[in-house]
Amino acid sequence: xxxxxxxxxxxxxxxxxxxxxxxxxxxxxxxxxxxxxxxxxxxxxxxxxxxxxxxxxxxxxxxxxxxxxxxxxxxxxxxxxxxxxxxxxxxxxxxxxxxxxxxxxxxxxxxxxxxxxxxxxxxxxxxxxxxxxxxxxxxxxxxxxxxxxxxxxxxxxxxxxxxxxxxxxxxxxxxxxxxxxxxxxxxxxxxxxxxxxxxxxxxxxxxxxxxxxxxxxxxxxxxxxxxxxxxxxxxxxxxxxxxxxxxxxxxxxxxxxxxxxxxxxxxxxxxxxxxxxxxxxxxxxxxxxxxxxxxxxxxxxxxxxxxxxxxxxxxxxxxxxxxxxxxxxxxxxxxxxxxxxxxxxxxxxxxxxxxxxxxxxxxx
Amino acid sequence: xxxxxxxxxxxxxxxxxxxxxxxxxxxxxxxxxxxxxxxxxxxxxxxxxxxxxxxxxxxxxxxxxxxxxxxxxxxxxxxxxxxxxxxxxxxxxxxxxxxxxxxxxxxxxxxxxxxxxxxxxxxxxxxxxxxxxxxxxxxxxxxxxxxxxxxxxxxxxxxxxxxxxxxxxxxxxxxxxxxxxxxxxxxxxxxxxxxxxxxxxxxxxxxxxxxxxxxxxxxxxxxxxxxxxxxxxxxxxxxxxxxxxxxxxxxxxxxxxxxxxxxxxxxxxxxxxxxxxxxxxxxxxxxxxxxxxxxxxxxxxxxxxxxxxxxx
Numbered sequence: 001x002x003x004x005x006x007x008x009x010x011x012x013x014x015x016x017x018x019x020x021x022x023x024x025x026x027x028x029x030x031x032x033x034x035x036x037x038x039x040x041x042x043x044x045x046x047x048x049x050x051x052x053x054x055x056x057x058x059x060x061x062x063x064x065x066x067x068x069x070x071x072x073x074x075x076x077x078x079x080x081x082x083x084x085x086x087x088x089x090x091x092x093x094x095x096x097x098x099x100x101x102x103x104x105x106x107x108x109x110x111x112x113x114x115x116x117x118x119x120x121x122x123x124x125x126x127x128x129x130x131x132x133x134x135x136x137x138x139x140x141x142x143x144x145x146x147x148x149x150x151x152x153x154x155x156x157x158x159x160x161x162x163x164x165x166x167x168x169x170x171x172x173x174x175x176x177x178x179x180x181x182x183x184x185x186x187x188x189x190x191x192x193x194x195x196x197x198x199x200x201x202x203x204x205x206x207x208x209x210x211x212x213x214x215x216x217x218x219x220x221x222x223x224x225x226x227x228x229x230x231x232x233x234x235x236x237x238x239x240x241x242x243x244x245x246x247x248x249x250x251x252x253x254x255x256x257x258x259x260x261x262x263x264x265x266x267x268x269x270x271x272x273x274x275x276x277x278x279x280x281x282x283x284x285x286x287x288x289x290x291x292x293x294x295x296x297x298x299x300x301x302x303x304x305x306x307x308x309x310x311x312x313x314x315x316x317x318x319x320x321x322x323x324x325x326x327x328x329x330x331x332x333x334x335x336x337x338x339x340x341x342x343x344x345x346x347x348x349x350x351x352x353x354x355x356x357x358x359x360x361x362x363x364x
Numbered sequence: 365x366x367x368x369x370x371x372x373x374x375x376x377x378x379x380x381x382x383x384x385x386x387x388x389x390x391x392x393x394x395x396x397x398x399x400x401x402x403x404x405x406x407x408x409x410x411x412x413x414x415x416x417x418x419x420x421x422x423x424x425x426x427x428x429x430x431x432x433x434x435x436x437x438x439x440x441x442x443x444x445x446x447x448x449x450x451x452x453x454x455x456x457x458x459x460x461x462x463x464x465x466x467x468x469x470x471x472x473x474x475x476x477x478x479x480x481x482x483x484x485x486x487x488x489x490x491x492x493x494x495x496x497x498x499x500x501x502x503x504x505x506x507x508x509x510x511x512x513x514x515x516x517x518x519x520x521x522x523x524x525x526x527x528x529x530x531x532x533x534x535x536x537x538x539x540x541x542x543x544x545x546x547x548x549x550x551x552x553x554x555x556x557x558x559x560x561x562x563x564x565x566x567x568x569x570x571x572x573x574x575x576x577x578x579x580x581x582x583x584x585x586x587x588x589x590x591x592x593x594x595x596x597x598x599x600x601x602x603x604x605x606x607x608x609x610x611x612x613x614x615x616x617x618x619x620x621x622x623x624x625x626x627x628x629x630x631x632x633x634x635x636x637x638x639x640x641x642x643x644x645x646x647x648x649x650x651x652x653x654x655x656x657x658x659x660x661x662x663x664x665x666x667x668x669x670x671x672x673x674x675x676x
Contacts, residue, residue: 001534002499002567004486006441006508006525190475195452204475207577229600231571233444234407235475241407244447244475293456304456306465333454336469353468355454 154299154361161300161359162260162328168196169324169332171254173317175199176335180313184217186210190244191338199225199249204242208232211245218247226250266327268303271358274327275307282319284311287351296362304333305356313337316352331357368394370432372423373440373528373670374511376554377404377581378622379423382660382671383432390652391675395430396660396668398622410510420517437522438674439511443529443558444572447474447481447502452495462496470500480505486530488567499567501527524674529560529570531673536562536618538676539648545615548601549643550594551669552621555579557594561601561612568612573597582623591628595635602638618643620666642666651676 172194179192179201186206193200201218205211215229228248235244266274272289279286292304309316316337323330334355339348366385373380383395402418403409427434451469453462466485471478481502488499508525515522532549544564551558556574560567575585575593582590601612617636619629620643633640646653646662655662665672 001537002486002488002530003534004484004501004527004530006482006484006503006527007522009482010484191469193452198452200452208574209577231569232574233447233572235447242475246449290461292454292458292461295456304454306457306461334452353465 157299158329158359158361159259162263163258165331165359166260166324166328167254169320169328169330171251172196172332172335173320173324175249175251176320176337177317178221180317180337182221184214187214189339191336193337194335195333197251197253199247199251201247201249203245203247204235205245206242208243208245211243214245215247218249222249224252260328263328264326266329266358267360268358271305271330271356275323275356278319278322279309279311281322282311282315284309284315284319284352288353292355299362301360301362303358303360305358307354307356309352309354310349311352313350316350319352329359331359333357367436368433369436369438369675370434371438371440371671371674373674374401374405375442375622375670376406377401378554379426380622380668380671381426381432382668382675383430384672384675386675389650390654391672393653393655393657393660393668395432396655396657397426397430398659398667399426405510410507416510416513416517419514420519423514423518423520434518434520437515437520439515439522439525440528440531440670440674441507441511441525442553443527443560443570444556445503445507446527448529448570449500449502450569451498451500453498454495457496466498466500470502474502476504478502482508503527526674528558528670528673530567532669533560533562533567535645535669535673535676536560536643539645539650541650543616546612548598548612548614548617550617550619550621552582552590552619552624554581554583554623557597558621559597561614571597571601587625587628587631591631591635594632598636614638616641620644620669622667624666626663643669645669645672 176192176194179199180189187210188204190202190204191200192202203211203214205214211229211232215227218227226249228250230246230248232243232245235242268291275289276286286308287310288306288308290306292306294304295302309319320332320335324332332354334353336353337350339350366387368383368385371382371384378398378400381395381397381399382393385392385394399422402422403412403415409415424434426432449470451466453465457465467483470483471481474481481504484501484503485498486501511522511525528551532551536543536547536549546561546563546568549560549562551560556572556579559571559573561569561571573593574580575582575590598614598617602614616638617632617640619632619640624642626642629640629642641647644663644666645651645668646665653662653665660668
């Protein structure tokens, strides 16, 4: 159930600009009434998992308790006796307090190992008939270590992911292009969001009927997709009542993907410079970059990034094309494009916001 | 004895007012009022300087003529005054980014500067495999201020100002908790259908569909026009497109509102293959409604769904 009392106005709300939003977020973090977020829960778990250090005074008492006593002393105070079971936790310390015996054992083991290695070397390298033994032949064949096998597997997995990324990215770009390049009289874009399986489109029109016509237009334009007019509501724009209509376009799943023949590498160290260079080459202004969480899946790691650009819509499309064709490690999980003002004009600038996933091999 | 609550529901051109007491799963209606407002609530009228005073005077006249003490006031406003948006957010977004993305997304779809809106993110989370779904609500400050001015001029202090899509969803869930699948609740208001779609767990969406592009009053339309329009809306929501599934799959329809006519029920039942009911709060088995006012006709309790919905 949704409970909303309009009198409970969001605290210090000035949700008008990115800067102000950040400010609000920071303020909320310091207030008592802060929402209990998933991040907060994470923090709680982290803090409970940490071993709780004993108070300094208590540590000193326990350590003092371990010092060998030359002669029996009067029985310790009940307080110390109760703490005696904690002695078990300090066994490693005790071992270091008596290094002599351990060192002898270590030296013994190391010595035995050295003798075995020397014996093996003599056995294999001395010019005897035994040197032709099969193990030498085995050594000559290229044997893959566990690390090499894992690396090869993760590389294959990664390249498969690259193919998927390329297909999904290309499909999203085609959809964005089709929608941005198509114009329909009386209808202006308000926002366009493209994800892998769904397009959300909000448009402004002069009447609800025009939105209905536009729905038919979209259905004809995308016959393989399901176009839904989710709702229309009045929306005052410059003292004129317009209608804001939301459309969902469900996208069909992609078929098999083909392998990528050539590409350029990008990793978490270089992604910002790669994105920035592409943006600048298309005269786009960088508005925002931030790193999100990492998801580790098998041998791969996926890192989320948030990237906002401002500029001409055609430049945004060209930027997307360049990144998609060159860096399949990058997946555009969400592409959101909207005009800076109320309606979308081809000659005007747009704000483009991307949720990006970077795929990399998990560092060993 | 429990305290009396005044629940006042505003629609385009009318107000529904219940003075009631809330007990343990019992609602006792002391006064039930339906009245036309002195002016239609629309963008043009709310900008008139005298509008709040006219509305306030009307409320005070109603209170005095029905011997109601104006205390414990709750206003419920039409959902067409607000913008409700479900926003898909990557579930791995950090808390700081999450807030920023939600608020940024919301502010970008507004047709005016976001300075002109209050943006709420009420408690609601629906998680699917890849995304978190957040409900964000934008309410125009000017409209909220208009209702606050009415209260001020009427010398009353509302405890709560609520929105009907959420309160009706809540009432439906509490009064009829055994519903399975998605339910479509349709309010026949003066200028259009106010639709709420809910499932067993969550409020899903609200949709306003005007009867005509020129926002004609329902009183200017004949029954056939009203019902055929309703039929086409349900079809659009219910019938899948060329491929894939529809966004909503409605299992039952409930109808209510001041302009709903009981004789439409049979006509609509013949049009749809899914069950169609009147949303009559008297039909609940979970709550007991007692009325002390003959104006609250139990057979027509569907007219008072909105003011009832703020009580529980």
